[in-house]
Amino acid sequence: MQTHEPEQLERLYANVNRLVELAADLDDIQQELKTMSRERGKRRGYYSLTIAQKQVDNLVNGIQREINEIEGGTHELAQSTT
Numbered sequence: 001m002q003t004h005e006p007e008q009l010e011r012l013y014a015n016v017n018r019l020v021e022l023a024a025d026l027d028d029i030q031q032e033l034k035t036m037s038r039e040r041g042k043r044r045g046y047y048s049l050t051i052a053q054k055q056v057d058n059l060v061n062g063i064q065r066e067i068n069e070i071e072g073g074t075h076e077l078a079q080s081t082t
Contacts, residue, residue, distance in 0.1 A: 005070050012067050016060055023056045 030049045 009067060009070055012063050012070075016063050016067070019056050019060050019063070023053055023060075026053050026056065 026049055030053075033049075
């Protein structure tokens with residue numbers, strides 16, 4: 001490992017953790033919106049939140065690949081966060 005890699009890994013792990021938190025928040029928001037919508041007798045999809053969740057998943061997967069490369073691990077994709 002090069003000398004800058006521990007700091008880089010720490011930053012990458014912090015980014016992944018924050019993205020996972022955001023994905024959970026997005027899921028909570030989406031579920032609450034669905035519940036409120038159903039209470040009003042409406043069925044509606046919240047596609048912009050779904051797109052945001054997919055973007056978070058893509059970022060997490062990219063960061064996880066970078067972490068795996070730095071750690072010398074495999075290039076497996078990270079698990080979906082949502």
